[in-house]
Amino acid sequence: MMNGRERLIADAVLAALLLVVPAFLLHSDSRFAGSLAGFVLGASAAALTILLLAYPMTKYSTRLKALVTRCVSMPTLLAFHAYAGIVAAFLALLHTGHKLQSPLGIALLTSMLIVVVTGFVGRYYLPQTAMELRQQQSHLATLRSAYEHTAAATSSPDRDQRDGAGIHALALQDLPLLQLVDGISDLESAIGSNEAVKAIFMQWIGLHVLAAIVMYALLAVHVATEVYYGLRWLA
Numbered sequence: 001m002m003n004g005r006e007r008l009i010a011d012a013v014l015a016a017l018l019l020v021v022p023a024f025l026l027h028s029d030s031r032f033a034g035s036l037a038g039f040v041l042g043a044s045a046a047a048l049t050i051l052l053l054a055y056p057m058t059k060y061s062t063r064l065k066a067l068v069t070r071c072v073s074m075p076t077l078l079a080f081h082a083y084a085g086i087v088a089a090f091l092a093l094l095h096t097g098h099k100l101q102s103p104l105g106i107a108l109l110t111s112m113l114i115v116v117v118t119g120f121v122g123r124y125y126l127p128q129t130a131m132e133l134r135q136q137q138s139h140l141a142t143l144r145s146a147y148e149h150t151a152a153a154t155s156s157p158d159r160d161q162r163d164g165a166g167i168h169a170l171a172l173q174d175l176p177l178l179q180l181v182d183g184i185s186d187l188e189s190a191i192g193s194n195e196a197v198k199a200i201f202m203q204w205i206g207l208h209v210l211a212a213i214v215m216y217a218l219l220a221v222h223v224a225t226e227v228y229y230g231l232r233w234l235a
Contacts, residue, residue, distance in 0.1 A: 031097070032095075032096075032097025032099070038095055038097060041091050041092075041094050041095040042091075042092070042095040044088075044091050045088045045089075045091035045092040045095055046219060046223060048084045048085075048087055048088035048091070049085075049088045049112075049215070049216075049219060051080075051084055052081055052084055052085055052088070054068075054077060054080075054081070055077050055078055055080070055081035058074070058077060059074070078123070081119075082119060082120070082123045085115065085116050085119055086116060088112070089112055089113060089116045092108075092109060092112055093109070096109065104218060104221060104222055104225070105222070107214075107218055108215065108218040108219060108222055111211050111212075111214045111215040111218060112215050114207065114208075114211040114215075115208060115211045115212050115215050118204045118205070118207050118208035118211060119208050121201055121204045121205070121208075122201070122204065122205045122208055125201060126198070126201040126202070126204075126205070129194055129197055129198050129201060130198060132194060133191065133194045133195065133198060136187055136190055136191050136194065137191060139187060140184065140187045140188065140191065143180055143183050143184050143187065144184060146180055147180040147181070147184065150180065
C-alpha cells in the first residue's frame, strides 16, 4: 500500500521525468557522452540497471530468495528496485548530454523511460487501486446486507399494525431503502470503473516486463559497441 509520502515522491518523480524532456530543446552537447564525466554517468546508470535484476531474480528463485532474505527483506529490495530505476534513468538522461545521435541510443532511452513509468504504476498505483477496490467491495457487501434486512423488515406482515404511525412511519421506513439503493448503485459504478483501471494497469505490468527485456538487450548492444569502438574520452 502506498502512503501519502510515497505517493508524493512518486508523483514528483514522474513530473520531474516529464520536465527533463524540454532540456533536449534548451541544451545539447554532442561530445558530452564520450567525455570522462559522460562515461562515469553512463557506467553508473548501466551498473544500477544491472542491479535492478536483483529483485526479480530473488522473487522468482526460491533458493536465492531464502538466501537473500536473511539479510534484506523483499519490501526493502522492491523499494531499492524502484528508486534505483529512477536514479538510473536520470543518470542515463544526463549521460546523453541531451543529444541523441543514434537510433540505438534513442531506442535504449525510450525503453528505459517506459520501464520506469510502468514500474511506478506497478509499484504504487496498482496496489492503491486494488486496495480501494477491496474496500469498495466490502462496503458494497455491507450495504447489500443492510438493504436485505431493511427490505425484509418493511415487508413484514405486521408492519401495518404499528400504533399511531400510519403512512408517515411507512415513509420513514422506505427512506433508508432509497438511500441504500443509491449507495449500492454508486458503489457498483465505482467498482466497475476501478476494475477497468486495474485491468489497464495489469496490461502496463506486461508492458513493463516487455520493455525491460528490450532495454537489457539494447543495453548489451550499446555496451558492446562502446567497448568495440573504444571510449572516445581516451582517444
